[in-house]
Amino acid sequence: MVEFRKHTLSNGLKVIVHRDTTTPMAAVNILYDVGARDEDPDRTGFAHLFEHLMFEGSVNILRYDYHLQHAGGENNAFTTNDITNYYLTLPAQNLETAFWLESDRMLNLAFSEEKLATQKNVVVEEYRQSYLNQPYGDAWLMLRPLAYTEHPYRWATIGQCIDHIYHANLADVKSFFKRFYHPANAILTVAGHVDPDHVFKLAEKWFGEIDAGQGNIRDLPREPSQKEERRQVVERDVPQDQIFMAFHMCARTHPDFFATDLLSDILANGDSARLPAKLVHEQKLFSEVNAYLTGNIDPGLFVITGKPHSHVDARQAEEILWREALTMANEAIGVRELQKVKNKIEATQTFSESNVLAKAMNLSYHELLGDAAMINKQTDAYFSVDASHIKRVAADLFALRNVSVLHYVKKDQPGL
Amino acid sequence: MPDRKKPPKTELITSIPFINPTGARLPNGLPIYFMEGGTEDFLKVEMVFFAGSYQQFQPLVAYATANLIRSGSRHKNREEIHELLDFYSAHLQLDAQKDITSVSMFVLNKHLEPALDLMAELIRDPLFPEEELLAFLKNQKQLHLINQKKVQHLARTCFNELVYGESHPYGYKLKVEDFDQVNRDQLLAFHHHWYRPENAFCIVSGKLPDHITQAMAHRFGDDSWLGQDKPVSPFYKMLSTGSRKVHLEVPGAVQSAVRIGKQLVNRTHPSFHKLKITNALFGGYFGSRLMQNIRQDKGFTYGIGSNLVSLLKSGYFFISTQVGTVVTHEAIKEIYKELVALRTVPASDDELETLKNYLSGSFLRSFDGPFAQSERLKELLVFGLDQRHYEDYLTTLKTIKAEEIMLTAADYLHEDSMMEVVAGGQG
Structure with a gap:
């Protein structure tokens, strides 16, 4: 049970506090309700590039990292298709430093051409390191536009192409800040060895005077429902084929979400799950298999993927994965099998509650989804799902007209 | 209006809140340490053996031994073991490093008893089925081939070889043939020599139930787990280094x-x-x-x-x-x-x-x-x-x-x- 208090400042900033006196640390998490889905299709990768610029100095503070390190703190941030999330931990007695730093960069940034140019280079190197110079690293750059034709999930957070990053200019950066970085578009959570009343006072002191900014109404194109199977084949210099099958699934707040998540757990969470047990260990057809959700807020993707051994060709591999997926819709799910995946959920939830930073992040995220209190109802929501619900979800998901298939195959290299 | 130009005062850390472990020896001499703390009802049991790639006579043996203790024991096959681990949501980590192998398990207190039974069986009575070993090596070989495509991996392995020499276990660079030369007897021998209480210590941390000492002694404390004779580590000469x-x-x-x-x-x-x-x-x-x-x-x-x-x-x-x-x-x-x-x-x-x-x-x-x-x-x-x-x-x-x-x-x-x-x- 994660107990917390919540308060909204007059400018719209939501503040959540969770007290945990077993740690000497405090964790501060600021979630901005902006992600790659909010980008202009011609300027993708912008939310993530902007995340880099948030560390390049604000209106009164030139060196964010320097001051945080001076207070014994550590920080990082990540951008997804849905959100941009900044977090830090520091010794609890130095908490005010975090408020000073975070409020100043919400107030305004110290924009400069030079810093923008450097961070563009850093992001391009990140692009190369994570997507281009890794075996299978570019698979999602192809799978997204195959699965989505309209919704902005069709591009990756890093950006659709390197050119988009090079083309970012300072005017775009400033208008992006104005549009998305203001109190009403943020959720601040503090967890750790702190006094909630003191935290609310600090929030008022440092964030209270920041202008509310304009509200941001999100009006994203809806992904039209898919009518027929989509396929793509690419050849790359990799030692082994990989098959990706991506199915459109429900949104995060849809009542089917928990059943869908459990479905992926039955298929692939743990070595005794169906896909690894059968295809990797028993029949030895694949070296790796997986099933997972992309974890989005808007309707996301349910992915089944696997690397078949060389005696199984890509076509056969796909058929085998299909067969296993369809048994979920057509055959019974065991009582113990269902209990097993629920036990895993319970354990994962409990483990994550032993860490103040994880608690701070989760509180912010659930608040964004609608209510921070949902953090304490997750396990129950999973436990109340029954087998018939999972089977029904599987029957809806695993249809030919709902799938995008990518065959990422090994280039023939005679002599190797 | 707060003064935004001036950083708030900060205080330096003057001391660290050490948790003092309570130590004990089980009847067979295994040193065990308990660290009480945490807010949630779960704990971690970690067994560390001084048995890493330094102790092996054939590449991959320490790594394969650690990974295959969960692939078959005297009383259970691979499938049963994994089903139980998943059912009790016992998170088992097997980590074979250069000098040590660590077997650790995170588990909710409510599943502690059956999970500990299983952990003890895996550590003490593994069978290393031939077929499981072959499948494991085949999959590892695939991962090895994928790694050969990563510049970071190539640089790391080449660097270690330069620093310690190709024949030293700290510097040895795995070759694709190595995946075909490991057999079950080598794993059995490695386990028999090194997975012993006289070559190990144990740390239990988290929310500790009252009977934790007995629960550990009951599974890991008996004399029959002791080895016949104390194993001797091989000796390797390190390459003398220069700049290259x-x-x-x-x-x-x-x-x-x-x-x-x-x-x-x-x-x-x-x-x-x-x-x-x-x-x-x-x-x-x-x-x-x-x-x-x-x-x-x-x-x-x-x-x-x-x-x-x-x-x-x-x-x-x-x-x-x-x-x-x-x-x-x-x-x-x-x-x-x-x-x-x-x-x-x-x-x-x-x-x-x-x-x-x-x-x-x-x-x-x-x-x-x-x-x-x-x-x-x-x-x-x-x-x-x-x-x-x-x-x-x-x-x-x-x-x-x-x-x-x-x-x-x-x-x-x-x-x-x-x-x-x-x-x-x-x-």
Whole structure:
């Protein structure tokens, strides 16, 4: 049970506090309700590039990292298709430093051409390191536009192409800040060895005077429902084929979400799950298999993927994965099998509650989804799902007209 | 209106909230340590054996032994074992390193009894079924082939080989044939020799139930687990090192992985704490000189860092980064410039103070909670050290001066003593 208090400042900033006196640390998490889905299709990768610029100095503070390190703190941030999330931990007695730093960069940034140019280079190197110079690293750059034709999930957070990053200019950066970085578009959570009343006072002191900014109404194109199977084949210099099958699934707040998540757990969470047990260990057809959700807020993707051994060709591999997926819709799910995946959920939830930073992040995220209190109802929501619900979800998901298939195959290299 | 130009006051960390472990020996002599703490009802049981790749006579044997203890035991087959682990959501981690193998399990208190039964059976009575071993090796061989496509992996393995020599277990680079030469007898022998109470210690941390000592003694404390005779570690000669440079050309690479470093002392050496602090200033955190110069100033890379690694019989220092192929040459030049600066340009008061504050905060973080503290205790036990080691570090951190950092760099990190590996494009 994660107990917390919540308060909204007059400018719209939501503040959540969770007290945990077993740690000497405090964790501060600021979630901005902006992600790659909010980008202009011609300027993708912008939310993530902007995340880099948030560390390049604000209106009164030139060196964010320097001051945080001076207070014994550590920080990082990540951008997804849905959100941009900044977090830090520091010794609890130095908490005010975090408020000073975070409020100043919400107030305004110290924009400069030079810093923008450097961070563009850093992001391009990140692009190369994570997507281009890794075996299978570019698979999602192809799978997204195959699965989505309209919704902005069709591009990756890093950006659709390197050119988009090079083309970012300072005017775009400033208008992006104005549009998305203001109190009403943020959720601040503090967890750790702190006094909630003191935290609310600090929030008022440092964030209270920041202008509310304009509200941001999100009006994203809806992904039209898919009518027929989509396929793509690419050849790359990799030692082994990989098959990706991506199915459109429900949104995060849809009542089917928990059943869908459990479905992926039955298929692939743990070595005794169906896909690894059968295809990797028993029949030895694949070296790796997986099933997972992309974890989005808007309707996301349910992915089944696997690397078949060389005696199984890509076509056969796909058929085998299909067969296993369809048994979920057509055959019974065991009582113990269902209990097993629920036990895993319970354990994962409990483990994550032993860490103040994880608690701070989760509180912010659930608040964004609608209510921070949902953090304490997750396990129950999973436990109340029954087998018939999972089977029904599987029957809806695993249809030919709902799938995008990518065959990422090994280039023939005679002599190797 | 708050004064936004002036940073709020900060307080330095003066002490670390050590959890004092209670120690005991089980009847067969196995040392066991308990660390009570945490807010949630779960715990971690970790068994550490002094059995790593250093103890093996054939590549991959330590690694395969650790991974295959969950693939069949005297009473259960692979499928049954995995079903039970998943059902009790017992998170089992098997980690075979250079000097040790660690078997650890996170589990909710409510599933402790059946999970401990299973853990004991896996550790004490594995069967290493032939068929499971073959499948494991086949999958590992695939992963090995994928790794050969990663410049970072190529640079790391080549660097280790340069530093320790190809025949030393710290430097040995796996070959694709190695995956065909491991057999069940080797695993049985390795397990029989090294997975013994006289070659191990155990740490239990988290929310501890009252009967935890009995629960552990009952499964791990009996004399019948003792070995017949004490096993003897093999002895390997380390290559004497000089400075060498290697370039591995990877066609089509858009980035190069760079690794520069050398063999060095481990954490038992009197200069270790000073080296740790010197390394942090150089490349050990985001505010370090390497990161500020090569990422933040030049934009050559997404990340760069340096580190000290302690092994039981040695240690090493390395700088690691991935940079665009066209700027590889320039980035390497900057790295050497920073190495020279480390022994010639003193840290300013401000640079030093920030470093000290950051490191003390990060030290506090590394002791946050029973699981983090059990990691720290493990480090001490592996190297035969006690808590004074960490107290000494804090003292060194408080008192070290800029001149001492330069002297440490001159003594241990001279630019001419480095090995250098570049894997990627020529640029």
